[in-house]
Amino acid sequence: AQTVTQSQPEMSVQEAETVTLSCTYDTSESDYYLFWYKQPPSRQMILVIRQEAYKQQNATENRFSVNFQKAAKSFSLKISDSQLGDAAMYFCAYRILNDMRFGAGTRLTVKP
Amino acid sequence: DTGVSQNPRHKITKRGQNVTFRCDPISEHNRLYWYRQTLGQGPEFLTYFQNEAQLEKSRLLSDRFSAERPKGSFSTLEIQRTEQGDSAMYLCASSTPSGGFAGELFFGEGSRLTVL
Numbered sequence: 456a457q458t459v460t461q462s463q464p465e466m467s468v469q470e471a472e473t474v475t476l477s478c479t480y481d482t483s484e485s486d487y488y489l490f491w492y493k494q495p496p497s498r499q500m501i502l503v504i505r506q507e508a509y510k511q512q513n514a515t516e517n518r519f520s521v522n523f524q525k526a527a528k529s530f531s532l533k534i535s536d537s538q539l540g541d542a543a544m545y546f547c548a549y550r551i552l553n554d555m556r557f558g559a560g561t562r563l564t565v566k567p
Numbered sequence: 568d569t570g571v572s573q574n575p576r577h578k579i580t581k582r583g584q585n586v587t588f589r590c591d592p593i594s595e596h597n598r599l600y601w602y603r604q605t606l607g608q609g610p611e612f613l614t615y616f617q618n619e620a621q622l623e624k625s626r627l628l629s630d631r632f633s634a635e636r637p638k639g640s641f642s643t644l645e646i647q648r649t650e651q652g653d654s655a656m657y658l659c660a661s662s663t664p665s666g667g668f669a670g671e672l673f674f675g676e677g678s679r680l681t682v683l
Contacts, residue, residue: 459609461609464607490671492674497676498676499570499571499674499675499676499677500610500658500660500674501674502671502672505671546609546610548609553598553600553615553622553623554612554623555600555612555672556612557609557610557611558609559607559608559609560607560608560609
């Protein structure tokens with residue numbers, strides 16, 4: 456069975472600093488997709504960044520980047536120059552075909 | 568079109584009653600998903616439609632749950648004889664075929680169910 460583990464229920468970062476959120480997953484498949492979604496309080500989930508497993512290069516979207524370690528089945532999210540608006544729940548997700556599995560989430564607090 | 572719309576946003580019901588949630592996806596999206604999210608957990612997959620066809624159902628979807636997507640447009644999720652364990656946020660998401668399975672899911676704001 457495919458599982459996604461986020462080992463940090465809560466994280467805190469000072470505004471303008473960098474924070475890394477961890478995610479590991481378990482799968483026997485070789486072709487899949489990985490995502491990080493953000494869920495602000497009382498608002499819908501939005502995509503932050505995605506990574507195709509066949510690509511070795513780590514994805515980057517502005518201040519957000521990932522460290523994808525396929526052999527270790529690790530997919531961490533780095534947020535640089537953290538902003539107050541980054542405060543939210545962050546979910547790591549793994550997708551194969553139409554099956555998308557989410558981790559339990561990490562609540563990120565940004566301190567001014 | 569402003570995104571995926573879900574109604575009602577919050578439903579409080581007594582145990583044993585039936586409830587129905589509606590999801591209106593983004594108009595050009597032919598794929599529609601239902602997820603359930605309990606407090607402190609990530610979303611759990613319930614079911615998936617491609618156009619009007621329900622192609623996948625999770626084992627979480629007991630026989631008290633039924634989902635439909637007539638004409639491939641909006642979808643409804645009905646829960647019969649609700650139980651307190653059904654209390655959760657029910658999320659709807661939609662996507663287009665473009666981008667394949669790397670494609671983004673667009674989520675609604677969810678319908679929160681509280682069963683007393």
